[in-house]
Amino acid sequence: MRIQGFGGVGEIGGNKFYLEARGEGIFIDFGISYSARRRFFGWFLRPKRFSLLASLLTTGSVPRVANLYDRDLFDPTGLAAEALSRAPKLDVRAVVVSHPHTDHIGHVSLLRKGIPIYLGMGSYEISKTRETTKPAKTVEDKIFADDERPVQLFRTGARVRIGSFEVIPIHVDHSVPGSYGLIIHSPEGSVAYSGDLRLHGPKRAFTEEFAEAVASQGVDVVMMEGTRIREEEQVTEMDVERGLTRHISARKGLVAVLTGLVDYDRLRSIVSASEAAERTVLVSPRMAVMLETFNRLGVMPRDFLPGGGRVEVLVERKGSGMLDKQDYHGWEREYLDRILERGLRLFTDLDVAAHQGRYTVVLNSPDDVLDLLLMRPVEDSLFIYSTSEPHNEEQEIDRERIDNWLSILGMKSIQVHASGHASREELAKILGTTRPKKVIPIHTENPELFQPVLSRVAPGSTLINLHPQVPITI
Numbered sequence: 001m002r003i004q005g006f007g008g009v010g011e012i013g014g015n016k017f018y019l020e021a022r023g024e025g026i027f028i029d030f031g032i033s034y035s036a037r038r039r040f041f042g043w044f045l046r047p048k049r050f051s052l053l054a055s056l057l058t059t060g061s062v063p064r065v066a067n068l069y070d071r072d073l074f075d076p077t078g079l080a081a082e083a084l085s086r087a088p089k090l091d092v093r094a095v096v097v098s099h100p101h102t103d104h105i106g107h108v109s110l111l112r113k114g115i116p117i118y119l120g121m122g123s124y125e126i127s128k129t130r131e132t133t134k135p136a137k138t139v140e141d142k143i144f145a146d147d148e149r150p151v152q153l154f155r156t157g158a159r160v161r162i163g164s165f166e167v168i169p170i171h172v173d174h175s176v177p178g179s180y181g182l183i184i185h186s187p188e189g190s191v192a193y194s195g196d197l198r199l200h201g202p203k204r205a206f207t208e209e210f211a212e213a214v215a216s217q218g219v220d221v222v223m224m225e226g227t228r229i230r231e232e233e234q235v236t237e238m239d240v241e242r243g244l245t246r247h248i249s250a251r252k253g254l255v256a257v258l259t260g261l262v263d264y265d266r267l268r269s270i271v272s273a274s275e276a277a278e279r280t281v282l283v284s285p286r287m288a289v290m291l292e293t294f295n296r297l298g299v300m301p302r303d304f305l306p307g308g309g310r311v312e313v314l315v316e317r318k319g320s321g322m323l324d325k326q327d328y329h330g331w332e333r334e335y336l337d338r339i340l341e342r343g344l345r346l347f348t349d350l351d352v353a354a355h356q357g358r359y360t361v362v363l364n365s366p367d368d369v370l371d372l373l374l375m376r377p378v379e380d381s382l383f384i385y386s387t388s389e390p391h392n393e394e395q396e397i398d399r400e401r402i403d404n405w406l407s408i409l410g411m412k413s414i415q416v417h418a419s420g421h422a423s424r425e426e427l428a429k430i431l432g433t434t435r436p437k438k439v440i441p442i443h444t445e446n447p448e449l450f451q452p453v454l455s456r457v458a459p460g461s462t463l464i465n466l467h468p469q470v471p472i473t474i
C-alpha cells in the first residue's frame with residue numbers, strides 16, 4: 001500500500017492522507033490546515049471568493065491533484081487550472097472522515113461533488129448544524145448544507161467496502177461526539193489510523209476498544225496522532241468538573257465560561273458544576289441548536305435542552321437593542337420563534353445583570369467577551385477559560401484582548417481545561433496495547449519524540465517519519 005500525507009504531517013491538524021492499493025485510492029480525512037492558513041492569511045487578508053481555490057493551491061494549502069476539486073471553484077482567469085496543469089490525477093474512490101473537527105473535515109467543501117464521503121452519523125449531523133448556524137459563511141464552510149454530496153454513514157464496528165479497501169471504524173474518546181479511529185485493510189497491507197483520541201475523557205473505554213481491535217487485527221502500520229507527545233500532564237474531564245464546581249460555587253457574582261461549541265463533555269461538566277452552585281446555564285441560540293443535535297444523536301439527555309430547567313437560552317441583543325423580531329434572521333429567527341411558541345422564556349444580558357449569582361454564561365467565541373460589558377459584572381465575578389492554552393500568535397492576541405476587557409470589567413480569570421488529546425503516557429499505553437510493527441506519527445509537531453516512547457513500550461516497532469507529499473510504500 002502507498003501512503004502519502006498531503007496534510008497532518010509535521011503539523012497539528014489539516015489531516016489529508018491518501019492511501020492507494022492496486023491503483024485505487026481513498027483519502028482519510030480532508031481537513032483545513034490552520035498552520036498553512038496562518039502562514040498566508042489573516043483577519044483581513046482573506047482569499048477572494050472567486051479565486052479561493054487558486055489561492056489555496058498556489059500557497060500549497062491544499063494538494064495539487066488534477067481531478068479532485070469542484071469545477072465551480074475554478075476561477076475565470078484560469079489560475080487554478082494553471083496550478084493544476086501538470087498535477088497528477090488520482091483514482092479517488094472516497095473520502096473517509098474520522099470526526100467532525102474542521103481540521104479533519106473542513107476542506108471536503110472544496111471537493112468535486114461526485115466523490116462519496118464516508119463518515120459517522122455524529123460527524124455528519126454536527127457538521128451540518130455548525131454549517132447552518134455559522135454567522136458568516138464562506139465557500140470553505142459549505143460542506144453538506146446543499147445536500148449535493150453522496151454521503152455514506154457508518155457505525156462503530158461496521159465493515160465498509162470501498163473498492164478493494166475494507167474500512168472498519170471503531171469509536172474513540174475525543175472532545176466531540178462521533179469520533180472514530182479506522183482500521184483499513186487492502187490487498188496490499190493494512191493500516192490503523194488513530195484520528196484524534198484520548199484516554200482521560202468519560203468515554204475512555206472507546207479508545208481502549210479501538211486499541212484492542214488494532215492489536216487483534218494485526219495491522220502493518222499504526223498512524224498515531226501525537227498532538228501532546230511532549231506533555232506529561234494528565235488532567236481528566238472529572239478533574240475539570242471538580243475544578244469548575246469548586247470555582248463556580250465560591251462566587252456570588254457573574255460567572256462566564258469560554259468553551260468550544262462542540263465539546264459536549266465540557267458542557268455537561270459546566271452544567272453539573274453550575275447545578276451544584278444552584279446556577280442555571282445560559283447558552284447562545286447556536287449552542288442550543290447544537291445541543292438539540294447532540295440529543296438527537298443520543299449523547300445529551302433531554303433535560304440538558306432549554307426548558308429542562310438546567311439550561312436556558314441567552315439571546316444577544318442586536319440592531320435596535322430592543323429584542324425586535326426584525327433584528328433576527330434565518331435559522332436564528334426560526335429557533336427563537338420555536339422557543340417562544342413552546343412558552344419558554346428567553347434570557348438577555350439584562351436578566352444576568354440583575355441576578356448575577358443565578359447564572360453561568362457560556363461563551364463560544366473570544367468575540368463574545370463584548371456581551372459581558374452589558375452584564376455589568378460585580379466585584380466577585382469570574383471568567384473561566386475552558387479551552388486549550390493559546391498555541392499560536394493569533395490565539396495569543398485573542399487571549400490578550402479578552403484579558404484587556406476583563407481588566408476593564410474587573411473580572412478575575414482562571415483556566416480550567418482537559419485536552420481532547422492523549423498525553424505522552426496515554427499514547428504510551430495505546431501503543432503498548434497495539435504493539436505495531438511500524439508507527440507513523442501524524443497530527444504532531446514533534447514526531448521524533450515517539451522514538452523514546454516506542455523503545456519503552458514496543459521495542460520491536462520501527463518509527464517511520466513521513467514527509468509532506470512524499471509517498472511511502474509499506
Ligand SMILES: [Zn+2]
Pocket residue numbers: 012013014101103104196443
Ligand atoms: Zn485534529
Ligand SMILES: [Zn+2]
Pocket residue numbers: 099101174196420
Ligand atoms: Zn479533533
